[in-house]
Amino acid sequence: MEENLNMFSAENIEMYINDYAIPWGINIAMAIVIYVVGRFVVGMILSVFRRLMAKSKYDEMLINFLESIISAILMLFVIVASLNELGVDTTSLVAIVGAAGLAIGLSLQDSLKNFAAGVMLLVFKPFKAGNFIEAAGTMGTVQKIGIFHSTMTSVDNKEITIPNGNIYNGNITNYSAKDTRRADMTFGIGYDDDLLKAKRILIEMLEADERVHAKPAPLVGVSELGDSSVNFTVRPWCNASDFLKLKLDFTEQVKLRFDQEGISIPYPQMDVHFFKEADNTSNKDA
Structure with missing residues (x-):
């Protein structure tokens, strides 16, 4: 009973406050500040990024997609910094995230190839929606350029979906590019x-x-x-x-x-000439 009372003595309470409560409180407060300020800074960066991309007249789909990617990466840094301030070992967390990213990348190789090709198509714009093109062995009018695949309408009104990797890795003929x-x-x-x-x-x-x-x-x-x-x-x-x-x-x-x-358009034709040779056999018999 006396030991329990000693635990709540003024000296012990002061020690707990100085050794645990104050340092942990400061760390928690700093982690919250880092997170709040980090989110504010990320928002400012994304706002500047969107304005610059809009001035460059890039496709809205590409802007939204890149904005979400940049936001996720920057917020990951903010969260890691906040956890680090709390004393959490973030090395293992980063390693886990990296390993997960590698595993996902290996399992989605074809999709990532199409994604990369889609980004390149949206950035360099060899064609746009409404153009009549020939690509990946297909000819038609482009309806939509997506992140992973594009949609075309053939001359006989069939909808054709083509992976972006097939389009970007081959020749692209844009019949609508010139006036x-x-x-x-x-x-x-x-x-x-x-x-x-x-x-x-x-x-x-x-x-x-x-x-x-x-x-x-x-x-x-x-x-x-x-x-x-x-x-x-x-x-x-x-x-x-x-x-x-x-x-x-x-x-x-x-x-x-x-x-x-009275000008003729001739059919394909061939002239065949026959030559009759002398009958030498009958002369010999005579």
Whole structure:
């Protein structure tokens, strides 16, 4: 009984206060201050980051994703600093977090590859939503660029989902990147037809089409003396939005105009010549 009373004596209480309560109270208070100030500083950093990214006109999805990653990393440092102030051994905590990150990374290699490719697509912007592209062996209009995969709509209105890694690691052809395009067409006429007349008709048709640009000037010339036809290469420039319609319309108009002018578009053909040899056998018998 006397020992219990001695534990609550003035000297022991003062010792407990000086040795435990005050140091622990200071540590707890400092840990709280570090956490509160740290959160405030992280918020300021994220605010500056978002303003800079917005001025650079990066995709909103990329900004939000990078902001969440930076926030998680910075808050991890804040929490570690707070726990360290409380005397917690944070070395083992950091080691556990690192080992967990390594294990997750190894199990999600393909997903991380697609994620990295998605970030690169959003940063460098080889294409954007609404562009007509050819990538990963697929051609279509881009609907959405995601972090892990992108969505396209084919010309026959099928939705196609492609992993970003497949897109970024191959050739990307963006047909919508430029305002103008060149339509490459080939037309063949017969060897007996008037070559200069056919060339003049093609030039007149190009000059009469308002969709064809005067500069750069369209190219019309004989490109090949083929097996069954003399082939003209016709290369007019036009607005990218007019490309397909111009190519279809012009091809149809050439056929109709050549028919009117009596210029033939020959079928693939082959001339076979037979030579009759003298019958030497009958001469010998005679």
